[in-house]
Amino acid sequence: MKYLYKILILLAFALLSSNSIFAVESSQPNDKAKPLNVRDFILEHIADSYEWHITTFNDKQIAIPLPVIVHSSITGWHVFLSSELHQQHPYGLFIPSDGKFKGKIVEKDASGVEVRPLDLSVTKVALSLIISGILLIIIIMSVAKSYRNGVYESKKGFVGFMELLIMNIHDDVIKPAVGEKYRHFAPYLLTLFFFVFVNNLLGLIPLFPGGANVTGNIAITFGLAVITFLLVNVFGTKEYWREILWPDVPLWLKVPVPLMPLIELVGIFSKPFALMIRLFANMLAGHSIVLGLTSLIFVTVSMGVAMNTSMTIVSVLFSVFIGFVEILVAYIQAYIFVMLSAVFIGLAQVKSHHNQ
Amino acid sequence: MSLLLPETGLLFWMLLTFGIVVFVLAKFGFPIIVKMVEERKQYIDESLLVAQQAHDELQNVKAESEEIVKNARIEQVRLINESSNARNAMIQDAKDKATLEARKIIEDARLQIQEEKMEAIRDIRRQVAELSVEIAEKVLREKLDNKNEQMDMINRLIDEINISKS
Structure with a gap:
């Protein structure tokens, strides 16, 4: 029990110091930054994704790219790594940040409406x-x-x-x-x-x-x-x-x-x-x-x-x-x-x- | 809510992965483990049963051996008694026989002694008779040298015979 208390106190101090440093650092440049949206944060983490996000370090996303396998009714089969989705829109495929298909790969059909291709990606x-x-x-x-x-x-x-x-x-x-x-x-x-x-x-x-x-x-x-x-x-x-x-x-x-x-x-x-x-x-x-x-x-x-x-x-x-x-x-x-x-x-x- | 709608792609991977896992494990994994464990369980149960039987048998054997030892003891006592009885009987018998024999020997000896005594007596008698006859002869020969004497003698003898006859 004694040890447990000590460990807990140490842990609390460690967290306290690291968090206060973090808080000080982030409070200055983050004055304009939007506050954390808990709902989106949770939903994003429990949802599936096309890459395996590990952490964000110095504003750089560290993620394992995973293979995307889609069959578009317009352009046929496509296989590529999910890291390509960040830079460009390969084969007209992209991930909308809003709307009905938020977070899923979509393409635009002839009339410009977002439709989902057959998506067999290894998510x-x-x-x-x-x-x-x-x-x-x-x-x-x-x-x-x-x-x-x-x-x-x-x-x-x-x-x-x-x-x-x-x-x-x-x-x-x-x-x-x-x-x-x-x-x-x-x-x-x-x-x-x-x-x-x-x-x-x-x-x-x-x-x-x-x-x-x-x-x-x-x-x-x-x-x-x-x-x-x-x-x-x-x-x-x-x-x-x-x-x-x-x-x-x-x-x-x-x-x-x-x-x-x-x-x-x-x-x-x-x-x-x-x-x-x-x-x-x-x-x-x-x-x-x-x-x-x-x-x-x-x-x-x-x-x-x-x-x-x-x-x-x-x-x-x-x-x-x-x-x-x-x-x-x-x-x-x-x-x-x-x-x-x-x-x-x-x-x-x-x-x-x-x-x- | 996209959260509540199953994704086709994910469902595909899910069914594929799960299908393969089920195929491999349901064919080569779990049946072997379950079969082995159940066989082992059966083996243990049987072994326990056998051990129990062996234990019971051992108890039986123990009881039996105790019974045998007890019987042997009884038999031993019986045999000892019997043999001592037999010995006593034999000794008694031998004693009896010996006594009988001794008595018989003594009897024989006595008879023989008796006989020899009689023989000896007879012998003595005969010798005495012979001796007396000889003595008598010698006495007579000396006495009967003269005629008177001879006549006296003859008369006396005749008298004696007559007396004994009458």
């Missing part, structure tokens, strides 16, 4: 996805490799930890939730769990391979939800479809107005929709909170040194706290996503209970 989120995918394959395959020797032994260290995680999900989530046919779905559901988990965790690391808001991007959760939706409905039993289209309710609820079947049909779509929104909103909120707390430091610069100092301390402490909470959330959200997917798949595996 920040896409690259982060690919990195985490490779990372996940390396991790799991290395774990699997240590099992290939066919010797029955208790695993130690990292492999043991991964075994704990894997078997926990497999035995306590997938097995009871899916039911009899869990073996068919277990590999997919396990991959799903680790995919979400690794992406959640990578999103918490503020440096290069991490930091992208992957699972807080609707396209990612949409994709995952669509796959779960397909698995639920493609492998659903006859009884599952019968319960949807002809449920065991009084006849007047089904004929002439198919009220219950309609509600059930909505249910088919609302389940994966809930999955999609839950993960998306949770991860988005986590990133937003951290960003909001960080921007607190810069917002309070204009309110004087005392206010700025105390708010800096508060911001750092809260960020650390939220960081811990986010680690928990990263696991819980992955867990819930897989658990609900497993439950939905399990619900679609119903057997007829009329013969009972």
Whole structure:
């Protein structure tokens, strides 16, 4: 406890000094500079981008350029690095700073209206996805490799930890939730769990391979939800479809107005929709909170040194706290996503209970 | 809000990446781990069962061996008793036989002694008879040198015979 206090005080002083210097320096030339727009700041950071911005140093943007792949309906396929977008407008493509397609690559069609080409660019989120995918394959395959020797032994260290995680999900989530046919779905559901988990965790690391808001991007959760939706409905039993289209309710609820079947049909779509929104909103909120707390430091610069100092301390402490909470959330959200997917798949595996 | 609209390009990369990850891991990753862990679990369960059985068996063997030792003890005591009885009987038997034999030998010896004594007596008697006859002969030869004497003698003898006859 003693050490903790010392560390916190030191940390506070370090932040205090660096921030006051920063404040002094920036207050002079920045008199005319516009104040930080927190909303834009947060939205910019949680949104996808065509380059991987690392930092701005001495007014110079340091960013990793990423490949842009677009198919324009006018000029066809184009592949180039995103750094080219800053200097000129290659092939008539550019990123508008305002309007409907703000921050996305657009081109002008014949009538001068901004339209979006087919955009398959490897964006920040896409690259982060690919990195985490490779990372996940390396991790799991290395774990699997240590099992290939066919010797029955208790695993130690990292492999043991991964075994704990894997078997926990497999035995306590997938097995009871899916039911009899869990073996068919277990590999997919396990991959799903680790995919979400690794992406959640990578999103918490503020440096290069991490930091992208992957699972807080609707396209990612949409994709995952669509796959779960397909698995639920493609492998659903006859009884599952019968319960949807002809449920065991009084006849007047089904004929002439198919009220219950309609509600059930909505249910088919609302389940994966809930999955999609839950993960998306949770991860988005986590990133937003951290960003909001960080921007607190810069917002309070204009309110004087005392206010700025105390708010800096508060911001750092809260960020650390939220960081811990986010680690928990990263696991819980992955867990819930897989658990609900497993439950939905399990619900679609119903057997007829009329013969009972 | 662009935040809530899934990007086509991102969705494409997402499905591609996730598809590859699922393909690799669901084929070569997780099934191997899960299979191995489950096999190991089964192996451990079986081993525990076998160990339990072995333990039970050991207990049985222990109980059995104790039973055997106990039986052996009883048998030992029985055998010792039996053999001591047999020994006693044998000794008794031998004693009896010996006594009998001794008695018989003594009896034989006595009989023999008796017989020899009788023989000796007979012998003595015979010798005494012979001696007396000889003495008598010698006495008679001397006495019967004259005729009177001879006649006296004859008469006396006849008398004696007559007396013993009457």
